[in-house]
Amino acid sequence: MKPWSVTLFCAGVALSALAHAESADQRFEALYKKEWSWRQEQFSGYDDEDRQSSPRDRRLPDVDPATQKRRLAYWDDVLKQLGTIPAGELSAENQVNFAVYRPQIENYAAGLRFRDYEMPFNSDSQFWSDLGFMTRRPLKNADAARSYVAKLDDVPRYFEQQIANMRAGLKRGFSVPRAVLNGRDVSIASYAEAKTPQDSEFYKPLKSLPASIPADEQERLRADAARAIGEHVIPAYANLLKFFRDEYVPKARKTLAAEAMPGGKxxxxxxxxxxxxxxxxxxxxxxxxxxxxxxxxxxxxxxxxxxxxxxxxxxxxxxxxxxxxxxxxxxxxxxxxxxxxxxxxxxxxxxxxxxxxxxxxxxxxxxxxxxxxxxxxxxxxxxxxxxxxxxxxxxxxxxxxxxxxxxxxxxxxxxxxxxxxxxxxxxxxxxxxxxxxxxxxxxxxxxxxxxxxxxxxxxxxxxxxxxxxxxxxxxxxxxxxxxxxxxxxxxxxxxxxxxxxxxxxxxxxxxxxxxxxxxxxxxxxxxKIVELRARAEKELGAKFDLRTFHDAVLALGSVPLPVLEQQIERWIADQKA
Structure with missing residues (x-):
């Protein structure tokens, strides 16, 4: 063996040993932290007050098929890496985190595999109405206001990607049923038919800017927002309204059942x-x-x-x-x-x-x-x-x-x-x-x-x-x-x-x-919650305390029902002890 190959061999052995030395907890935490950071870059939070001034929050998310394909590949890789982590070796805390995290990623990946993004609305919730919710958070400073205006300028691009996805869904019979679409265009028209930019709901956050922003800068921000709304937001909603009325509604599927769609079962x-x-x-x-x-x-x-x-x-x-x-x-x-x-x-x-x-x-x-x-x-x-x-x-x-x-x-x-x-x-x-x-x-x-x-x-x-x-x-x-x-x-x-x-x-x-x-x-x-309470009352008898039970349920944050059941069973055992 040549000297340089011996060096490379030894280095490889050392790296392998180092990887093996990493605990299951370390590997899992490194994986989910990296994925979460990537996720924040992928999905700009248009209703997230904590990220108003973030440089990466100056545009709306990309939703085009190429981006969705890259996201699926990323999440599939995350699932592959999760499969190599011995869950039984995780700490008790991380076993719960693992049981919450894995289904979360599985569901994200499954949604992309089924191309859910080709049907980005229903009769209750729509991407164009969800966009309106960012008007209900006050703008905390000038940077937040500039980020907000930048996102207003980005609305046409975002809507065009959504329209292209909906066309693809219509083509393969993956759409909201025609039977539930009557009158739903009003939620688009309310934004498309604003008489002036200042009448638009999207101008609302600019009406009450914080006093910490100088008056002349406030005026510039308002003028820039009015320009973005007039040149980009209102026309984008008008274009979406035309697509919805002239194309989506007439071509939407006539069936109701999810199972009637391709791959529906x-x-x-x-x-x-x-x-x-x-x-x-x-x-x-x-x-x-x-x-x-x-x-x-x-x-x-x-x-x-x-x-x-x-x-x-x-x-x-x-x-x-x-x-x-x-x-x-x-x-x-x-x-x-x-x-x-x-x-x-x-x-x-x-x-x-x-x-x-x-x-x-x-x-x-x-x-x-x-x-x-x-x-x-x-x-x-x-x-x-x-x-x-x-x-x-x-x-x-x-x-x-x-x-x-x-x-x-x-x-x-x-x-x-x-x-x-x-x-x-x-x-x-x-x-x-x-x-x-x-x-x-x-x-x-x-x-x-x-x-x-x-x-x-x-x-x-x-x-x-x-x-x-x-x-x-x-x-x-x-x-x-x-x-x-x-x-x-x-x-x-x-x-x-x-x-x-x-x-x-x-x-x-x-x-x-x-x-x-x-x-x-x-x-x-x-x-499930009623069942778990009844189980706790029966097993604990006089030891059962309703406030403590509710605290145990609420302390988990938001977890799958099997995890909730497992954790409440553990709580019951602790209460007995």
Missing amino acids: EWYRQQIRDYTTLDLSPEEIHQIGLKEVERIDAEMQATMKQTGFQGDFAAFLEFLRTDPQFYAKTPEELLMHAAWISKQVDAKIGQFIGLLPRGRFGIEPVPAAIAPFWTAGRGSAHTYWVNTYDLPSRPLYNLPALTLHESSPGHSLQGALADEQKGYPDFRSKNYISAYGEGWALYCEKLGKEMGIYHTPYEEFGRETYEMWRAARLVIDTGVHHKNWTREQAIDYLASHTALSRHEVETEVDRYISWPGQALSYKLGEI
């Missing part, structure tokens, strides 16, 4: 895995739904009798949907009712949850551009949005359940706690898993009974209606996407089992049709 199963974190078949979920519907129906019948109503169930639903006593007369009245319920929760929350967040949430009406087709409310760590559109479809008897779900102790409280918890990797603290988050929020509606938030049989019926709504979703989602239900079948099923207004029934069914799998996460997540 496999795609629907992946949607189920992604949103529920469980490996259940559509038929299994359908049967779970039917059993839950039967159970909740008996409770609703009993509550109807408590109200003293004389008549059958159908007549009672009609009474609830039409009697003026159950409806606010103004948007402000609806918002004030929501605020009053929220303050009742504030007075009692400390009795049920030990660790409370420092963060607070506000209550705002749903923006007009999306309100006609949005749900009754939506919650985040910072905001509880209440839909004040079409007040005769927003009954007050549902409002306690809605508020518990969307604000505290539901999404706003859970989201704020997740934001404030230290020690978790970013891929956990900045991620949302639907089965956990929606399961917790639905559980909170039931917790409201113990908290004393429901004051009348009508409000209790509203809670049961909301639980029935989530149970019926299991039946409807699988009914449409696996059993070929029609839209009318789904509407009739939801309308006959709940006191939801006709408007809500139709918008919700359209949501399930155009967003397969997402609606399954609520009830399946809640079932």
